Amino acid sequence: MKKVFIFKKLSDINQIAFVVVIIAAFISGAAMLFQYSYLKARSNELLDLQKEYRSYLIKLKCLIDDFQKSSDQDSSSLVDEKKKFLVVNRRPEYLRKSLIQYLKNNNLEYELGELQKLNFVPDSVIQRPVSRIRARSRSLKKDHESSYHLIRTISDITFSWPLDFNSFWISSYFGPRKNADRSNGFHYGLDLASLSGTIVKASASGIVKEAGYSPGYGNTILIEHNKKYKTRYAHLHSICVKIGQKVERGSKVGAVGNTGLVRCAGRDPSHLHFEFYIRNKRINPLWVLPKINLKG
Known part of the structure; x- marks a missing residue:
């Protein structure tokens, strides 16, 4: 009778340990899933920032090119104007x-x-x-x-x-x-x-x-x-x-x-x-x- 009781008690401990392991695994999985979702959202934000940065670079390059063209035109017009004076x-x-x-x-x-x-x-x-x-x-x-x-x-x-x-x-x-x-x-x-x-x-x-x-x-x-x-x-x-x-x-x-x-x-x-x-x-x-x- 005593042996049966001990065996039953061990069985209950094993069940509890199994449940604890299951719960820990669920919590760990949920945490990993949450972390994955967070990292994915941050990665998408970084990708969007990269695209926006590239668009800014393209616009800045266009502005620099336009400024250089206008500067060249102003310089040429100034040279033409100077030709009128001796x-x-x-x-x-x-x-x-x-x-x-x-x-x-x-x-x-x-x-x-x-x-x-x-x-x-x-x-x-x-x-x-x-x-x-x-x-x-x-x-x-x-x-x-x-x-x-x-x-x-x-x-x-x-x-x-x-x-x-x-x-x-x-x-x-x-x-x-x-x-x-x-x-x-x-x-x-x-x-x-x-x-x-x-x-x-x-x-x-x-x-x-x-x-x-x-x-x-x-x-x-x-x-x-x-x-x-x-x-x-x-x-x-x-x-x-x-x-x-x-x-x-x-x-x-x-x-x-x-x-x-x-x-x-x-x-x-x-x-x-x-x-x-x-x-x-x-x-x-x-x-x-x-x-x-x-x-x-």
């Missing part, structure tokens, strides 16, 4: 030859004669007899001696040079000229080389239509004198007027500078780029500005 040559010999050539092309023999008196022009340059030049000189009026005629009236508007005559020299004329790359170009204004900070004056009375920075021109001013005439002043160091302001002839509008696309072979590229418009078409300012008559 070096301001201020070498005395070049300026002397340029002035002599201009006077000869425009049949200004009297002016050549006056320069010859100052030993500025060789005698061989003057084709007209000196006697005729002197006769013409004596025929001129004696008023404003040792001065320069810097005022000219066209219809009802009086124009004057934008710089004092003793403060500048003409470094580049209106007309065809070579670009920096030696290609053919055209200069639509008159360059008056002067020291930086030299006062720039309104060539005639009018209303300021532009006053600020413009690509190529740098600091620039555009004055409308009436419905027909306008003048532009470019590469300024500073601007003293505002848009809409009314200015009088000879009043200060700015100062000579070298802003914008300006290059030079010398130390100081400062000069005034002066343009004259008739009905929005640029013409040679020397056709409108008063003649400079040199008198001894």
